[in-house]
Amino acid sequence: MNELTVEDLLETIVQEDVRYSVDAYHFVREGLDYTVKKLRKPRHVNGGELLEGIREYALEEFGPISKRVLSEWGIHRCSDIGHIVFNLVHAGLLGKTDEDSLADFEAGYDFNDAFLRPFQPVKVH
Numbered sequence: 526m527n528e529l530t531v532e533d534l535l536e537t538i539v540q541e542d543v544r545y546s547v548d549a550y551h552f553v554r555e556g557l558d559y560t561v562k563k564l565r566k567p568r569h570v571n572g573g574e575l576l577e578g579i580r581e582y583a584l585e586e587f588g589p590i591s592k593r594v595l596s597e598w599g600i601h602r603c604s605d606i607g608h609i610v611f612n613l614v615h616a617g618l619l620g621k622t623d624e625d626s627l628a629d630f631e632a633g634y635d636f637n638d639a640f641l642r643p644f645q646p647v648k649v650h
Contacts, residue, residue: 534616545609549598553609556582557619569622572629575610576603580639592640603633 529537535547560570560578570578583591600606607630613619 531618534618538612538616542608542612545599545605545612546597549595549600549605549609550613552583552595552598552600553579553606553613554618559585569620572607572610572625573633576606576630576633579606580634583640584643589641589644592636595636595640602636603630606630606633 532547535550538550539545539547556579557570557575559582560575561567563578563581564570564574583595587594595601600609604627607627610619610630611621611627614621
């Protein structure tokens with residue numbers, strides 16, 4: 526019997542939850558890896574840490590088009606990142622602690638502030 530691959534599991538997830546593309550799941554996973562490496566400790570990452578790591582990773586990878594790329598994948602706000610994380614948890618591709626919840630992603634940043642503001646010209650008075 527064949528084992529399901531990560532790609533098989535992701536395809537199942539996107540069929541069940543059509544809000545996000547497969548690329549969104551890959552990006553969140555890569556953002557988690559980026560965050561763990563940045564923290565320099567292999568340990569559990571909480572929602573706030575992951576949101577900040579994903580913000581930095583997106584800006585590093587996509588620069589001024591970060592918000593547009595994320596939007597094309599279905600990611601419009603921090604709560605979307607939380608839904609992706611929990612879809613990955615339910616599929617057995619990520620772990621969580623008893624303290625982790627979707628609410629950890631609700632009070633994140635505004636996407637315009639996070640992804641557009643860094644590239645706006647500085648106003649000189």
